[in-house]
Amino acid sequence: MNQAAEENQSISKVQILVATTYHHTINYASKASVGDLVLAKGPGSSSSSDEVFWGAYRHIATVATKDATASYQLFSANKSHGDNVHYEKRSWWNTDYSTIVCKSVNVSSAKKTAAFKYMKERWHETYSNLTTKSSTSSWCCSKLMYAGYKHAAGISLDHDGGVVVFPDDISASGYVKTEWTDS
Secondary structure: OOOHHHHHHHHHHHHHHHHOOOOOOOOOHOOOOOOOEEEEEEOOOEEEEEOOEEEOOOOOEEEEEOOOOOEEEEEEEOOOOOOEEEEEEEHHHHHHHOEEEEEEOOOOHHHHHHHHHHHHHHOOOOOOOOOOOOOOOOOOOHHHHOOOOOOHHOOOOOOOOOOOHHHHHHOOOOOOOEEEEEE
């Protein structure tokens, strides 16, 4: 490859990286309730592709606070920011994903709070994207949301009832309703 072609290839790589930074200004604490679910589409900070093998949504978290001044407003399991169950900064979501969708779960606010409490009790536990719904040794983002509502509200957010649960399964659940989308 000649020098000009190498420079053009380098410029293309830089353009791809720039294209994966987004500029949402969402304050989740003021737009949603504790226990509401937030789903993300788009390349994300660790990938330049919109495609994920498990569906349209790349990640899911729950709203963790009503404090609009808090930096860490979401809670989930993720490998990108700690490889465990943890709080997530709103700035990560606002810059890492192309489309963000908020869905409420059709249960009482007390059950939403209880579901979040169950999830929070798993704080710092191990992340793995290769985990079944019945395992309690590690957590992926969607399994954490599923388990919180299964335990606290007695409902299954898994639309297809498979061995694992993905963000798309939760999005398609009859218990959730889209509240808003930002793209």
